[in-house]
Amino acid sequence: MADTAFEAELKAFEGRTVGGPQVARDPVNQPMIRHWCDAIDDQNPVYTEPELAQQSIHGSIVAPPTMLQAWTMRGLRPPPQPESSEANASEDVLALLDDAGFTSVVATNCVQEYRRYLHPGDHLSVTTTCDSVSPEKQTALGIGHFVTQRQTYFDADGEEVASMLFRILKFKPGTGAAAGG
Template structure:
């Protein structure tokens, strides 16, 4: 028995699982009929949406893409029937147990024969399994797996297994109060750019240099984009540069930022280009070719960023 769970809780959980397990093997649909036969317009729309230009799906002798298997069984917004199904009963039981949210987790398909325009599609569905309670990051709940056998003109064409999680969502924690207003978004630091941010903490703007061909590169990359060598070292930027291009941000407003402000693509003296904020002049005075100098701006107690201050004159 887990900590915090009483004997009564454990008994209730066992009874719920017993009732859930009673749905295993129950049919969710029997000899249900697709609303439309397999048809070329629906195949065309599917292929256009997926960007699939395979010639097997057009012209005389066309077949439907195999992954459309479930599409022919869907009932649309109006569904297939107004009668309650085993699925409805199962989901009502889970809802009553607090598992009010649902997310699709995975599906498996097996193709036995191609579907062709004109085929009449029927299908049988069965609730294959209901898992014991599982705990996920979304919350705790039960995985429900449904198997659907799809027939074309009475011949088995494929099998579709669809698994969902019905769960009780984790209560959201209230956001921590900000001590001095909202914080800037944190940069994404990974193994490929860790050295750059280590340099920033030391007030250095480090540029990668390929040790095979001496090409400088920025932003940081795991390999040289000139010769593909994975070997590199760094050089420290002098800090001098000019505005190569820029934008003035007016919208949308975002916490921790105070628009309007200028963001520039700065060409460093070393030849690489870096994106950063322009300080020292009003946003409407930033111009292409404006000389700038690197400086480091502390935006809060845990974050310092490289920015560029406009040079006098």
């Protein structure tokens, strides 16, 4: 049965900035675009062919919009993050759920919206806000809470270029339909 004090504690995260601004290690650049296009086998010429990109609606090379997150991923050797309570709050809400036994995680939704295409040289930063934490729910995977976070991406001038809503389910392993309740 859901613990109302615990749920109130989770609710308190809603609307809080829980991460960032985190600055991309590198600006948008052609080599990373090329690696991505090779891996995805995306042959759209506006991503990799300068002459065609120049004659296109974009006027020059652009990055695949769906590559958005790649620019600000922390990578294999994450640089140290500035100490701030805000930067740690995202982990706090997840740690709170972990401590309560909701240790498994699965991503359920991802919504990306693009205000404009990005060109090589654009240097992104991203902030993360906790959008919502659901009440306890019985799902097919188990008993859990949906945590929805919103990431907002800015260029070097502080203009918003894209946003992403990302929803995960934190659940108790072994409490789903497959486990027989």
